[in-house]
Amino acid sequence: MLEIAIRSGDDLGLQVLLGAGASRRKALGPSGTRLLQLAIERGHTRIAERLLGEGVDPNPAERLLGEGGNLSVSASFGFVDIRWETPLHAATGLCNASIVGSLLKAGVEVDRLAPRTALAAAVANGDLESTSLLLEAGADVNMTQITDEGIGRNSRTPIQAAANRGDLDLVKELHARGADLNAPAGHSFERTALQAACASEVLNMELVRYLLGNGADVNATAGPVGGLTALQGAAICGHTRLVLLLLKDDIGADVNGKPAIHKGRTALEGAAEHGRLDLVQILLNAGAKPREGDDGYYRAIQFAEKEAHWVVVRLLRQAFV
Structure with a gap:
Protein backbone atom coordinates (compact mmCIF):
# COMPACT_ATOMS: atom_id res chain seq x y z
CA MET A 1 0.00 0.00 0.00
CA LEU A 2 2.82 2.39 0.81
CA GLU A 3 4.39 1.84 -2.61
CA ILE A 4 1.06 2.37 -4.37
CA ALA A 5 0.55 5.67 -2.57
CA ILE A 6 4.06 6.81 -3.42
CA ARG A 7 3.81 5.81 -7.07
CA SER A 8 0.55 7.70 -7.47
CA GLY A 9 1.73 10.74 -5.51
CA ASP A 10 -1.05 10.30 -2.94
CA ASP A 11 0.30 12.46 -0.13
CA LEU A 12 -2.88 12.23 1.95
CA GLY A 13 -3.05 8.47 1.54
CA LEU A 14 0.57 8.17 2.56
CA GLN A 15 -0.09 10.28 5.66
CA VAL A 16 -2.92 7.94 6.68
CA LEU A 17 -0.78 4.86 6.06
CA LEU A 18 2.09 6.25 8.08
CA GLY A 19 -0.31 6.68 10.95
CA ALA A 20 -0.75 2.92 10.99
CA GLY A 21 1.87 1.10 13.02
CA ALA A 22 2.75 -1.62 10.48
CA SER A 23 3.13 0.80 7.59
CA ARG A 24 5.24 3.19 9.62
CA ARG A 25 7.53 0.38 10.74
CA LYS A 26 7.92 -0.65 7.10
CA ALA A 27 8.81 2.91 6.07
CA LEU A 28 11.40 3.16 8.81
CA GLY A 29 12.81 -0.30 8.12
CA PRO A 30 15.19 -1.55 5.40
CA SER A 31 12.64 -0.91 2.64
CA GLY A 32 12.21 2.73 3.62
CA THR A 33 15.20 3.95 1.65
CA ARG A 34 13.88 2.22 -1.46
CA LEU A 35 10.51 3.91 -0.97
CA LEU A 36 12.26 7.27 -0.55
CA GLN A 37 14.15 6.74 -3.77
CA LEU A 38 10.94 5.81 -5.56
CA ALA A 39 9.31 9.06 -4.43
CA ILE A 40 12.28 11.07 -5.70
CA GLU A 41 12.40 9.20 -9.02
CA ARG A 42 8.70 9.93 -9.51
CA GLY A 43 9.26 13.62 -8.76
CA HIS A 44 7.02 13.60 -5.66
CA THR A 45 8.96 16.16 -3.64
CA ARG A 46 6.37 16.57 -0.86
CA ILE A 47 6.20 12.82 -0.31
CA ALA A 48 9.99 12.56 -0.21
CA GLU A 49 10.10 15.38 2.31
CA ARG A 50 7.43 13.63 4.40
CA LEU A 51 9.40 10.36 4.41
CA LEU A 52 12.54 12.18 5.49
CA GLY A 53 10.55 13.94 8.18
CA GLU A 54 9.39 10.56 9.44
CA GLY A 55 13.02 9.58 9.86
CA VAL A 56 13.53 7.36 6.81
CA ASP A 57 17.24 6.60 6.40
CA PRO A 58 18.52 8.24 3.16
CA ASN A 59 21.51 5.89 3.03
CA PRO A 60 20.87 2.43 1.60
CA ALA A 61 22.29 -0.47 3.58
CA GLU A 62 23.21 -2.08 0.26
CA ARG A 63 23.09 -1.29 -3.43
CA LEU A 64 19.70 -0.10 -4.55
CA LEU A 65 18.28 -0.67 -7.99
CA GLY A 66 16.34 2.11 -9.62
CA GLU A 67 13.17 1.26 -11.53
CA GLY A 68 14.27 -1.27 -14.13
CA GLY A 69 17.91 -1.05 -12.98
CA ASN A 70 20.36 -3.87 -12.78
CA LEU A 71 23.90 -4.76 -11.79
CA SER A 72 26.09 -6.86 -14.02
CA VAL A 73 29.77 -7.55 -14.52
CA SER A 74 31.38 -8.06 -17.92
CA ALA A 75 34.40 -10.35 -17.58
CA SER A 76 35.47 -9.81 -21.17
CA PHE A 77 36.06 -6.09 -20.78
CA GLY A 78 36.75 -5.98 -17.03
CA PHE A 79 34.29 -3.26 -16.15
CA VAL A 100 19.36 17.36 -2.32
CA GLY A 101 19.40 19.91 0.49
CA SER A 102 16.94 17.89 2.54
CA LEU A 103 18.93 14.69 2.02
CA LEU A 104 22.11 16.42 3.16
CA LYS A 105 20.37 17.70 6.28
CA ALA A 106 19.18 14.15 6.93
CA GLY A 107 22.75 12.88 6.88
CA VAL A 108 23.01 11.37 3.40
CA GLU A 109 26.44 10.08 2.37
CA VAL A 110 27.59 12.35 -0.46
CA ASP A 111 30.12 9.96 -1.97
CA ARG A 112 28.18 6.73 -2.43
CA LEU A 113 29.18 4.95 -5.64
CA ALA A 114 26.86 4.67 -8.62
CA PRO A 115 27.32 5.06 -12.41
CA ARG A 116 28.54 8.57 -11.64
CA THR A 117 29.01 10.26 -8.31
CA ALA A 118 26.21 12.54 -7.17
CA LEU A 119 28.50 15.54 -7.72
CA ALA A 120 29.36 14.48 -11.27
CA ALA A 121 25.67 13.94 -12.01
CA ALA A 122 24.78 17.41 -10.73
CA VAL A 123 27.56 19.00 -12.79
CA ALA A 124 26.63 17.04 -15.92
CA ASN A 125 23.02 18.20 -15.62
CA SER A 130 22.94 21.10 -6.17
CA THR A 131 26.59 21.30 -7.20
CA SER A 132 27.20 24.08 -4.69
CA LEU A 133 25.37 22.17 -1.95
CA LEU A 134 27.42 19.03 -2.58
CA LEU A 135 30.71 20.91 -2.67
CA GLU A 136 29.85 22.64 0.60
CA ALA A 137 29.07 19.22 2.06
CA GLY A 138 32.55 18.01 1.17
CA ALA A 139 31.84 15.85 -1.88
CA ASP A 140 34.99 14.25 -3.28
CA VAL A 141 35.93 16.14 -6.47
CA ASN A 142 38.00 13.22 -7.76
CA MET A 143 35.68 10.34 -7.06
CA THR A 144 34.51 8.24 -9.97
CA GLN A 145 32.99 4.80 -10.34
CA ILE A 146 36.10 2.73 -9.66
CA THR A 147 35.70 -0.42 -7.59
CA ASP A 148 37.61 -3.60 -6.88
CA GLU A 149 35.86 -5.18 -9.85
CA GLY A 150 36.85 -2.57 -12.41
CA ILE A 151 35.92 0.82 -13.83
CA GLY A 152 32.33 1.85 -14.29
CA ARG A 153 31.09 1.73 -17.85
CA ASN A 154 30.02 5.37 -17.91
CA SER A 155 32.24 6.78 -15.20
CA ARG A 156 32.93 10.51 -15.29
CA THR A 157 34.57 12.76 -12.75
CA PRO A 158 33.02 16.13 -11.90
CA ILE A 159 35.72 18.08 -13.74
CA GLN A 160 35.26 15.93 -16.83
CA ALA A 161 31.55 16.66 -16.68
CA ALA A 162 32.21 20.39 -16.30
CA ALA A 163 34.64 20.39 -19.24
CA ASN A 164 32.11 18.50 -21.32
CA ARG A 165 29.65 21.33 -20.71
CA GLY A 166 32.30 23.93 -21.56
CA ASP A 167 31.92 25.52 -18.13
CA LEU A 168 35.27 27.21 -17.52
CA ASP A 169 34.26 28.81 -14.21
CA LEU A 170 33.21 25.47 -12.74
CA VAL A 171 36.33 23.77 -14.09
CA LYS A 172 38.42 26.41 -12.33
CA GLU A 173 36.50 25.97 -9.07
CA LEU A 174 36.84 22.19 -9.14
CA HIS A 175 40.53 22.45 -10.03
CA ALA A 176 41.07 24.86 -7.15
CA ARG A 177 39.46 22.27 -4.87
CA GLY A 178 41.96 19.66 -6.01
CA ALA A 179 40.25 18.03 -8.99
CA ASP A 180 42.63 15.98 -11.13
CA LEU A 181 42.78 17.41 -14.65
CA ASN A 182 44.25 14.15 -15.92
CA ALA A 183 41.81 11.64 -14.46
CA PRO A 184 41.60 8.91 -17.13
CA ALA A 185 38.65 8.60 -19.47
CA GLY A 186 35.92 6.14 -18.50
CA HIS A 187 35.15 3.00 -20.45
CA SER A 188 32.40 3.85 -22.91
CA PHE A 189 32.38 7.13 -24.87
CA GLU A 190 33.91 9.07 -22.00
CA ARG A 191 36.72 11.66 -22.12
CA THR A 192 39.36 13.27 -19.98
CA ALA A 193 38.69 16.93 -19.22
CA LEU A 194 40.84 18.07 -22.17
CA GLN A 195 39.41 15.46 -24.54
CA ALA A 196 35.90 16.58 -23.60
CA ALA A 197 36.73 20.24 -24.18
CA CYS A 198 38.34 19.53 -27.56
CA ALA A 199 35.48 17.31 -28.73
CA SER A 200 32.76 19.81 -27.87
CA GLU A 201 30.60 20.94 -30.78
CA VAL A 202 30.66 24.45 -29.29
CA LEU A 203 34.35 25.05 -28.72
CA ASN A 204 35.54 27.08 -25.74
CA MET A 205 39.15 27.91 -26.62
CA GLU A 206 39.66 29.69 -23.30
CA LEU A 207 38.79 26.47 -21.51
CA VAL A 208 41.18 24.46 -23.69
CA ARG A 209 43.99 26.94 -23.07
CA TYR A 210 43.32 26.83 -19.33
CA LEU A 211 43.51 23.03 -19.27
CA LEU A 212 46.69 22.96 -21.37
CA GLY A 213 48.25 25.71 -19.28
CA ASN A 214 47.62 23.75 -16.11
CA GLY A 215 49.18 20.50 -17.22
CA ALA A 216 46.42 18.59 -18.98
CA ASP A 217 47.92 15.69 -20.96
CA VAL A 218 47.36 16.40 -24.64
CA ASN A 219 48.15 12.78 -25.52
CA ALA A 220 46.11 11.04 -22.83
CA THR A 221 44.93 7.61 -23.91
CA ALA A 222 41.52 7.37 -25.53
CA GLY A 223 38.86 5.47 -23.59
CA PRO A 224 38.55 1.88 -24.88
CA VAL A 225 35.07 2.14 -26.41
CA GLY A 226 34.28 5.23 -28.48
CA GLY A 227 36.98 7.27 -26.77
CA LEU A 228 39.29 9.72 -28.50
CA THR A 229 42.42 11.77 -27.99
CA ALA A 230 42.27 15.56 -27.81
CA LEU A 231 43.48 15.86 -31.42
CA GLN A 232 41.04 13.23 -32.67
CA GLY A 233 38.17 15.09 -31.02
CA ALA A 234 39.23 18.41 -32.52
CA ALA A 235 39.63 16.87 -35.98
CA ILE A 236 36.28 15.08 -35.89
CA CYS A 237 34.48 18.27 -34.83
CA GLY A 238 36.23 20.37 -37.47
CA HIS A 239 37.97 22.74 -35.06
CA THR A 240 40.71 23.90 -37.43
CA ARG A 241 42.24 26.53 -35.12
CA LEU A 242 42.35 24.03 -32.30
CA VAL A 243 43.99 21.34 -34.45
CA LEU A 244 46.68 23.83 -35.46
CA LEU A 245 47.19 24.78 -31.80
CA LEU A 246 47.47 21.17 -30.63
CA LEU A 247 49.98 20.33 -33.37
CA LYS A 248 52.38 23.11 -32.33
CA ASP A 249 55.74 21.86 -31.11
CA ASP A 250 55.25 23.30 -27.62
CA ILE A 251 51.92 21.47 -27.25
CA GLY A 252 53.00 18.27 -28.95
CA ALA A 253 49.82 16.42 -29.88
CA ASP A 254 50.61 13.08 -31.56
CA VAL A 255 49.15 13.28 -35.06
CA ASN A 256 49.13 9.48 -35.16
CA GLY A 257 47.78 8.86 -31.67
CA LYS A 258 46.18 5.46 -31.24
CA PRO A 259 42.41 5.35 -31.60
CA ALA A 260 40.01 3.69 -29.18
CA LEU A 268 42.95 11.47 -40.06
CA GLU A 269 40.10 8.96 -40.24
CA GLY A 270 37.82 11.21 -38.20
CA ALA A 271 38.51 14.23 -40.38
CA ALA A 272 38.01 12.16 -43.55
CA GLU A 273 34.77 10.61 -42.32
CA HIS A 274 33.32 14.06 -41.60
CA GLY A 275 34.51 15.57 -44.88
CA ARG A 276 36.98 18.00 -43.28
CA LEU A 277 39.12 18.55 -46.38
CA ASP A 278 41.21 21.33 -44.83
CA LEU A 279 41.95 19.22 -41.77
CA VAL A 280 42.82 16.16 -43.82
CA GLN A 281 45.44 18.27 -45.62
CA ILE A 282 46.72 19.80 -42.37
CA LEU A 283 47.05 16.37 -40.77
CA LEU A 284 48.82 14.93 -43.83
CA ASN A 285 51.23 17.87 -43.78
CA ALA A 286 51.86 17.15 -40.09
CA GLY A 287 52.82 13.56 -40.87
CA ALA A 288 49.55 11.66 -40.44
CA LYS A 289 49.89 8.06 -41.55
CA PRO A 290 47.41 5.23 -42.06
CA ARG A 291 46.82 3.17 -38.94
CA GLU A 292 48.73 -0.08 -38.58
CA GLY A 293 47.28 -3.30 -40.00
CA ASP A 294 46.46 -4.84 -43.34
CA ASP A 295 43.51 -2.56 -44.03
CA GLY A 296 44.96 0.50 -42.32
CA TYR A 297 46.00 2.05 -45.60
CA TYR A 298 42.41 2.20 -46.82
CA ARG A 299 40.37 2.86 -43.70
CA ALA A 300 40.40 6.66 -44.00
CA ILE A 301 39.46 6.34 -47.69
CA GLN A 302 36.66 3.93 -46.87
CA PHE A 303 35.27 6.24 -44.19
CA ALA A 304 35.25 9.15 -46.65
CA GLU A 305 33.69 7.03 -49.41
CA LYS A 306 30.90 5.84 -47.12
CA GLU A 307 29.90 9.46 -46.50
CA ALA A 308 30.38 10.45 -50.18
CA HIS A 309 33.17 12.93 -49.48
CA TRP A 310 34.70 12.45 -52.92
CA VAL A 311 37.14 15.38 -52.84
CA VAL A 312 38.58 13.97 -49.62
CA VAL A 313 38.75 10.53 -51.23
CA ARG A 314 40.78 11.92 -54.13
CA LEU A 315 43.19 13.68 -51.78
CA LEU A 316 43.73 10.54 -49.72
CA ARG A 317 44.21 8.37 -52.83
CA GLN A 318 46.87 10.79 -54.05
CA ALA A 319 48.59 10.55 -50.67
CA PHE A 320 48.29 6.82 -50.06
CA VAL A 321 47.74 4.87 -53.28
Whole structure:
Protein backbone atom coordinates (compact mmCIF):
# COMPACT_ATOMS: atom_id res chain seq x y z
CA MET A 1 0.00 0.00 0.00
CA LEU A 2 2.82 2.39 0.81
CA GLU A 3 4.39 1.84 -2.61
CA ILE A 4 1.06 2.37 -4.37
CA ALA A 5 0.55 5.67 -2.57
CA ILE A 6 4.06 6.81 -3.42
CA ARG A 7 3.81 5.81 -7.07
CA SER A 8 0.55 7.70 -7.47
CA GLY A 9 1.73 10.74 -5.51
CA ASP A 10 -1.05 10.30 -2.94
CA ASP A 11 0.30 12.46 -0.13
CA LEU A 12 -2.88 12.23 1.95
CA GLY A 13 -3.05 8.47 1.54
CA LEU A 14 0.57 8.17 2.56
CA GLN A 15 -0.09 10.28 5.66
CA VAL A 16 -2.92 7.94 6.68
CA LEU A 17 -0.78 4.86 6.06
CA LEU A 18 2.09 6.25 8.08
CA GLY A 19 -0.31 6.68 10.95
CA ALA A 20 -0.75 2.92 10.99
CA GLY A 21 1.87 1.10 13.02
CA ALA A 22 2.75 -1.62 10.48
CA SER A 23 3.13 0.80 7.59
CA ARG A 24 5.24 3.19 9.62
CA ARG A 25 7.53 0.38 10.74
CA LYS A 26 7.92 -0.65 7.10
CA ALA A 27 8.81 2.91 6.07
CA LEU A 28 11.40 3.16 8.81
CA GLY A 29 12.81 -0.30 8.12
CA PRO A 30 15.19 -1.55 5.40
CA SER A 31 12.64 -0.91 2.64
CA GLY A 32 12.21 2.73 3.62
CA THR A 33 15.20 3.95 1.65
CA ARG A 34 13.88 2.22 -1.46
CA LEU A 35 10.51 3.91 -0.97
CA LEU A 36 12.26 7.27 -0.55
CA GLN A 37 14.15 6.74 -3.77
CA LEU A 38 10.94 5.81 -5.56
CA ALA A 39 9.31 9.06 -4.43
CA ILE A 40 12.28 11.07 -5.70
CA GLU A 41 12.40 9.20 -9.02
CA ARG A 42 8.70 9.93 -9.51
CA GLY A 43 9.26 13.62 -8.76
CA HIS A 44 7.02 13.60 -5.66
CA THR A 45 8.96 16.16 -3.64
CA ARG A 46 6.37 16.57 -0.86
CA ILE A 47 6.20 12.82 -0.31
CA ALA A 48 9.99 12.56 -0.21
CA GLU A 49 10.10 15.38 2.31
CA ARG A 50 7.43 13.63 4.40
CA LEU A 51 9.40 10.36 4.41
CA LEU A 52 12.54 12.18 5.49
CA GLY A 53 10.55 13.94 8.18
CA GLU A 54 9.39 10.56 9.44
CA GLY A 55 13.02 9.58 9.86
CA VAL A 56 13.53 7.36 6.81
CA ASP A 57 17.24 6.60 6.40
CA PRO A 58 18.52 8.24 3.16
CA ASN A 59 21.51 5.89 3.03
CA PRO A 60 20.87 2.43 1.60
CA ALA A 61 22.29 -0.47 3.58
CA GLU A 62 23.21 -2.08 0.26
CA ARG A 63 23.09 -1.29 -3.43
CA LEU A 64 19.70 -0.10 -4.55
CA LEU A 65 18.28 -0.67 -7.99
CA GLY A 66 16.34 2.11 -9.62
CA GLU A 67 13.17 1.26 -11.53
CA GLY A 68 14.27 -1.27 -14.13
CA GLY A 69 17.91 -1.05 -12.98
CA ASN A 70 20.36 -3.87 -12.78
CA LEU A 71 23.90 -4.76 -11.79
CA SER A 72 26.09 -6.86 -14.02
CA VAL A 73 29.77 -7.55 -14.52
CA SER A 74 31.38 -8.06 -17.92
CA ALA A 75 34.40 -10.35 -17.58
CA SER A 76 35.47 -9.81 -21.17
CA PHE A 77 36.06 -6.09 -20.78
CA GLY A 78 36.75 -5.98 -17.03
CA PHE A 79 34.29 -3.26 -16.15
CA VAL A 80 31.30 -3.04 -13.90
CA ASP A 81 28.10 -2.05 -15.69
CA ILE A 82 26.22 -0.42 -12.83
CA ARG A 83 22.83 1.21 -13.21
CA TRP A 84 21.83 1.37 -9.55
CA GLU A 85 21.30 4.61 -7.73
CA THR A 86 20.77 6.00 -4.25
CA PRO A 87 18.18 8.64 -3.29
CA LEU A 88 20.87 11.32 -3.64
CA HIS A 89 21.76 10.19 -7.17
CA ALA A 90 18.09 10.16 -8.08
CA ALA A 91 17.71 13.73 -6.80
CA THR A 92 20.76 15.06 -8.67
CA GLY A 93 19.66 13.22 -11.81
CA LEU A 94 16.40 15.17 -11.71
CA CYS A 95 18.08 18.49 -10.76
CA ASN A 96 16.02 18.61 -7.57
CA ALA A 97 18.16 20.87 -5.38
CA SER A 98 15.41 21.09 -2.75
CA ILE A 99 15.56 17.34 -2.13
CA VAL A 100 19.36 17.36 -2.32
CA GLY A 101 19.40 19.91 0.49
CA SER A 102 16.94 17.89 2.54
CA LEU A 103 18.93 14.69 2.02
CA LEU A 104 22.11 16.42 3.16
CA LYS A 105 20.37 17.70 6.28
CA ALA A 106 19.18 14.15 6.93
CA GLY A 107 22.75 12.88 6.88
CA VAL A 108 23.01 11.37 3.40
CA GLU A 109 26.44 10.08 2.37
CA VAL A 110 27.59 12.35 -0.46
CA ASP A 111 30.12 9.96 -1.97
CA ARG A 112 28.18 6.73 -2.43
CA LEU A 113 29.18 4.95 -5.64
CA ALA A 114 26.86 4.67 -8.62
CA PRO A 115 27.32 5.06 -12.41
CA ARG A 116 28.54 8.57 -11.64
CA THR A 117 29.01 10.26 -8.31
CA ALA A 118 26.21 12.54 -7.17
CA LEU A 119 28.50 15.54 -7.72
CA ALA A 120 29.36 14.48 -11.27
CA ALA A 121 25.67 13.94 -12.01
CA ALA A 122 24.78 17.41 -10.73
CA VAL A 123 27.56 19.00 -12.79
CA ALA A 124 26.63 17.04 -15.92
CA ASN A 125 23.02 18.20 -15.62
CA GLY A 126 24.01 21.83 -15.13
CA ASP A 127 22.40 21.86 -11.68
CA LEU A 128 24.60 24.55 -10.15
CA GLU A 129 22.53 24.81 -6.97
CA SER A 130 22.94 21.10 -6.17
CA THR A 131 26.59 21.30 -7.20
CA SER A 132 27.20 24.08 -4.69
CA LEU A 133 25.37 22.17 -1.95
CA LEU A 134 27.42 19.03 -2.58
CA LEU A 135 30.71 20.91 -2.67
CA GLU A 136 29.85 22.64 0.60
CA ALA A 137 29.07 19.22 2.06
CA GLY A 138 32.55 18.01 1.17
CA ALA A 139 31.84 15.85 -1.88
CA ASP A 140 34.99 14.25 -3.28
CA VAL A 141 35.93 16.14 -6.47
CA ASN A 142 38.00 13.22 -7.76
CA MET A 143 35.68 10.34 -7.06
CA THR A 144 34.51 8.24 -9.97
CA GLN A 145 32.99 4.80 -10.34
CA ILE A 146 36.10 2.73 -9.66
CA THR A 147 35.70 -0.42 -7.59
CA ASP A 148 37.61 -3.60 -6.88
CA GLU A 149 35.86 -5.18 -9.85
CA GLY A 150 36.85 -2.57 -12.41
CA ILE A 151 35.92 0.82 -13.83
CA GLY A 152 32.33 1.85 -14.29
CA ARG A 153 31.09 1.73 -17.85
CA ASN A 154 30.02 5.37 -17.91
CA SER A 155 32.24 6.78 -15.20
CA ARG A 156 32.93 10.51 -15.29
CA THR A 157 34.57 12.76 -12.75
CA PRO A 158 33.02 16.13 -11.90
CA ILE A 159 35.72 18.08 -13.74
CA GLN A 160 35.26 15.93 -16.83
CA ALA A 161 31.55 16.66 -16.68
CA ALA A 162 32.21 20.39 -16.30
CA ALA A 163 34.64 20.39 -19.24
CA ASN A 164 32.11 18.50 -21.32
CA ARG A 165 29.65 21.33 -20.71
CA GLY A 166 32.30 23.93 -21.56
CA ASP A 167 31.92 25.52 -18.13
CA LEU A 168 35.27 27.21 -17.52
CA ASP A 169 34.26 28.81 -14.21
CA LEU A 170 33.21 25.47 -12.74
CA VAL A 171 36.33 23.77 -14.09
CA LYS A 172 38.42 26.41 -12.33
CA GLU A 173 36.50 25.97 -9.07
CA LEU A 174 36.84 22.19 -9.14
CA HIS A 175 40.53 22.45 -10.03
CA ALA A 176 41.07 24.86 -7.15
CA ARG A 177 39.46 22.27 -4.87
CA GLY A 178 41.96 19.66 -6.01
CA ALA A 179 40.25 18.03 -8.99
CA ASP A 180 42.63 15.98 -11.13
CA LEU A 181 42.78 17.41 -14.65
CA ASN A 182 44.25 14.15 -15.92
CA ALA A 183 41.81 11.64 -14.46
CA PRO A 184 41.60 8.91 -17.13
CA ALA A 185 38.65 8.60 -19.47
CA GLY A 186 35.92 6.14 -18.50
CA HIS A 187 35.15 3.00 -20.45
CA SER A 188 32.40 3.85 -22.91
CA PHE A 189 32.38 7.13 -24.87
CA GLU A 190 33.91 9.07 -22.00
CA ARG A 191 36.72 11.66 -22.12
CA THR A 192 39.36 13.27 -19.98
CA ALA A 193 38.69 16.93 -19.22
CA LEU A 194 40.84 18.07 -22.17
CA GLN A 195 39.41 15.46 -24.54
CA ALA A 196 35.90 16.58 -23.60
CA ALA A 197 36.73 20.24 -24.18
CA CYS A 198 38.34 19.53 -27.56
CA ALA A 199 35.48 17.31 -28.73
CA SER A 200 32.76 19.81 -27.87
CA GLU A 201 30.60 20.94 -30.78
CA VAL A 202 30.66 24.45 -29.29
CA LEU A 203 34.35 25.05 -28.72
CA ASN A 204 35.54 27.08 -25.74
CA MET A 205 39.15 27.91 -26.62
CA GLU A 206 39.66 29.69 -23.30
CA LEU A 207 38.79 26.47 -21.51
CA VAL A 208 41.18 24.46 -23.69
CA ARG A 209 43.99 26.94 -23.07
CA TYR A 210 43.32 26.83 -19.33
CA LEU A 211 43.51 23.03 -19.27
CA LEU A 212 46.69 22.96 -21.37
CA GLY A 213 48.25 25.71 -19.28
CA ASN A 214 47.62 23.75 -16.11
CA GLY A 215 49.18 20.50 -17.22
CA ALA A 216 46.42 18.59 -18.98
CA ASP A 217 47.92 15.69 -20.96
CA VAL A 218 47.36 16.40 -24.64
CA ASN A 219 48.15 12.78 -25.52
CA ALA A 220 46.11 11.04 -22.83
CA THR A 221 44.93 7.61 -23.91
CA ALA A 222 41.52 7.37 -25.53
CA GLY A 223 38.86 5.47 -23.59
CA PRO A 224 38.55 1.88 -24.88
CA VAL A 225 35.07 2.14 -26.41
CA GLY A 226 34.28 5.23 -28.48
CA GLY A 227 36.98 7.27 -26.77
CA LEU A 228 39.29 9.72 -28.50
CA THR A 229 42.42 11.77 -27.99
CA ALA A 230 42.27 15.56 -27.81
CA LEU A 231 43.48 15.86 -31.42
CA GLN A 232 41.04 13.23 -32.67
CA GLY A 233 38.17 15.09 -31.02
CA ALA A 234 39.23 18.41 -32.52
CA ALA A 235 39.63 16.87 -35.98
CA ILE A 236 36.28 15.08 -35.89
CA CYS A 237 34.48 18.27 -34.83
CA GLY A 238 36.23 20.37 -37.47
CA HIS A 239 37.97 22.74 -35.06
CA THR A 240 40.71 23.90 -37.43
CA ARG A 241 42.24 26.53 -35.12
CA LEU A 242 42.35 24.03 -32.30
CA VAL A 243 43.99 21.34 -34.45
CA LEU A 244 46.68 23.83 -35.46
CA LEU A 245 47.19 24.78 -31.80
CA LEU A 246 47.47 21.17 -30.63
CA LEU A 247 49.98 20.33 -33.37
CA LYS A 248 52.38 23.11 -32.33
CA ASP A 249 55.74 21.86 -31.11
CA ASP A 250 55.25 23.30 -27.62
CA ILE A 251 51.92 21.47 -27.25
CA GLY A 252 53.00 18.27 -28.95
CA ALA A 253 49.82 16.42 -29.88
CA ASP A 254 50.61 13.08 -31.56
CA VAL A 255 49.15 13.28 -35.06
CA ASN A 256 49.13 9.48 -35.16
CA GLY A 257 47.78 8.86 -31.67
CA LYS A 258 46.18 5.46 -31.24
CA PRO A 259 42.41 5.35 -31.60
CA ALA A 260 40.01 3.69 -29.18
CA ILE A 261 40.10 -0.10 -29.30
CA HIS A 262 36.44 -0.26 -30.27
CA LYS A 263 34.61 2.31 -32.40
CA GLY A 264 37.71 4.50 -32.55
CA ARG A 265 39.07 6.78 -35.28
CA THR A 266 42.50 8.20 -35.84
CA ALA A 267 42.56 11.96 -36.31
CA LEU A 268 42.95 11.47 -40.06
CA GLU A 269 40.10 8.96 -40.24
CA GLY A 270 37.82 11.21 -38.20
CA ALA A 271 38.51 14.23 -40.38
CA ALA A 272 38.01 12.16 -43.55
CA GLU A 273 34.77 10.61 -42.32
CA HIS A 274 33.32 14.06 -41.60
CA GLY A 275 34.51 15.57 -44.88
CA ARG A 276 36.98 18.00 -43.28
CA LEU A 277 39.12 18.55 -46.38
CA ASP A 278 41.21 21.33 -44.83
CA LEU A 279 41.95 19.22 -41.77
CA VAL A 280 42.82 16.16 -43.82
CA GLN A 281 45.44 18.27 -45.62
CA ILE A 282 46.72 19.80 -42.37
CA LEU A 283 47.05 16.37 -40.77
CA LEU A 284 48.82 14.93 -43.83
CA ASN A 285 51.23 17.87 -43.78
CA ALA A 286 51.86 17.15 -40.09
CA GLY A 287 52.82 13.56 -40.87
CA ALA A 288 49.55 11.66 -40.44
CA LYS A 289 49.89 8.06 -41.55
CA PRO A 290 47.41 5.23 -42.06
CA ARG A 291 46.82 3.17 -38.94
CA GLU A 292 48.73 -0.08 -38.58
CA GLY A 293 47.28 -3.30 -40.00
CA ASP A 294 46.46 -4.84 -43.34
CA ASP A 295 43.51 -2.56 -44.03
CA GLY A 296 44.96 0.50 -42.32
CA TYR A 297 46.00 2.05 -45.60
CA TYR A 298 42.41 2.20 -46.82
CA ARG A 299 40.37 2.86 -43.70
CA ALA A 300 40.40 6.66 -44.00
CA ILE A 301 39.46 6.34 -47.69
CA GLN A 302 36.66 3.93 -46.87
CA PHE A 303 35.27 6.24 -44.19
CA ALA A 304 35.25 9.15 -46.65
CA GLU A 305 33.69 7.03 -49.41
CA LYS A 306 30.90 5.84 -47.12
CA GLU A 307 29.90 9.46 -46.50
CA ALA A 308 30.38 10.45 -50.18
CA HIS A 309 33.17 12.93 -49.48
CA TRP A 310 34.70 12.45 -52.92
CA VAL A 311 37.14 15.38 -52.84
CA VAL A 312 38.58 13.97 -49.62
CA VAL A 313 38.75 10.53 -51.23
CA ARG A 314 40.78 11.92 -54.13
CA LEU A 315 43.19 13.68 -51.78
CA LEU A 316 43.73 10.54 -49.72
CA ARG A 317 44.21 8.37 -52.83
CA GLN A 318 46.87 10.79 -54.05
CA ALA A 319 48.59 10.55 -50.67
CA PHE A 320 48.29 6.82 -50.06
CA VAL A 321 47.74 4.87 -53.28
